[in-house]
Amino acid sequence: MIRVGVNLAAGLGTPGSGNLVDDLVSTARTVAAAGVPTAWLPQGQGYDAIGTLTAVAREVPGIELGTSVVIVQPRHPRVLAAQALTAQAAAHGRFTLGLGVSHPGLLELYGQPFQRPVTALRTHLDTLLPILGGHRVPGATGWGSDPADSTVPGATPRVPVLLGALGPVMLRLAGERTDGTITFLAGPRAIGGHVVPLVSAAAREAGRPVPRVVVGLPVAVTSAPDRVRAEISAAYERFAELPSYRASLDRDGFREPGAIAVVGDEDAVLDQLASYASLGATDVLVSLAGTAVENARTLRLLGALHGTATPASTAPPASTAPPASTAPPAPLRPERAPEPRRPAARG
Secondary structure (H helix, E strand, C coil), X not given: CCEEEEECCCCCCXXXXXXXXXXXXXXXXXHHHHCCCEEEECCCCCCCHHHHHHHHHHHCCCCEEEECCEECCCCCHXXXXXXXXXXXXXXXXXXXXXXXXCCCCCHHHHCCCCCCHHHHHHXXXXXXXXXXXXXXXXXXXXXXXXXXXXXXXXXXXXXXXXXXXXXXXXHHHHHXXXXXXXXXXXXXXXXXXXXXXXXXXXXXXXXXXXXXXXXXXXXXXXXXXXXXXXXXXXXXXXXXHCHHHHHHHHHCCCCCHHHHCEXXXXXXXXXXXXXXXXXXXXXXXXXXXXXXXXXXXXXXXXHHHHCCCCXXXXXXXXXXXXXXXXXXXXXXXXXXXXXXXXXXXXX
C-alpha cells in the first residue's frame, strides 16, 4: 500500500492558542496519534517551514517530517544546508527536505525575478548536496570549506532531498541528482504517463535507487463527493491558473481542480489511492478537504492504512531517538487553514 503523509497546513484547523508553532505541534500530534507516518509542511510567506518542523520534531516523536516545499532562490545553499542538518539532528533522522523554485508572479515577493529556474536549482544543488553528504563543495577553498566545518553532530542519516517537479527537465534533474519528486495537482495520467517514467528513467541512467514519488492531492472521505469537489475547485482556483499546475491538470483532461480530488466513501478512497500506487507513486501527500467531520473521518482511514495509531498518552518521550525513516501540498497557509486562494511560493 502507498505510504501516506498529511499536509499540516490543510484541513486540520489550528487549536487557536495564538502561537503558530504551538498550534502546528498540536496538529502534528493529532496526525501522529492517528497512525499517519508522515507530516508535511509547505513554506508560507510568514513562518519558516524548516524551523517549524525542527520545533515539531522535538515534541512529536516517531513521525517523518518533510517540507513541501522550500523555495531555493532566496536562500544561500550553505544556509539551507545548515537548517536542514539542524532539523535532521533534532528529528533523529526523520527529516526530509523538499525543494522547489516557485512560480512566475510569486518569486518576485522575495525581490527576485522568475528567470531560469532549473539553472538556479541545479546551481543550488551543486553546493547543497555535497554539504548534506559530508563532502567538500567542488571549487571551495579557504576558511570554512573543509567538510568538517559544516558537520552537525547527530544529523544522520543523510538528509533525503526531493524536488517539487512537474516539467520534464525538472523531473530529470530530480531523478539524476536527488531522491525523488513531490507533485501537486498531478492526476493519474500525469503520474503514470509522465512523472514516474521520466524521473525513474533519469534515476536509472544515473545509477541511483528507485526514486520516491510523492503525489500531492486533496482527499476527503465523504458521502457528498460532488459538494467536496465543488469546494475544492473554488478553493484551488488560483493554483489551477499557475502555468505548471494548469499543464498538469490538462494532461488528465481536468478543467477544474476538484476533478483531481480523491473523494468518496472509505472503499472508494482506498481504491483511488491504490491506483496511484499501481502507477508507480510511492507516497500520497494528503491535503484534507471537506468539513471537520469529514476531515476526522479521512484521517482515521489514513491512519488505519498503516495500523500504527498511538494514543497520545502512550507515545514515547521526545528525548527518545526513533528509528530512521525507511521511506526515504499542498501549498496552504496554516494561519487560516486551508486558504489556497493565496498561493504560497511553492515549486
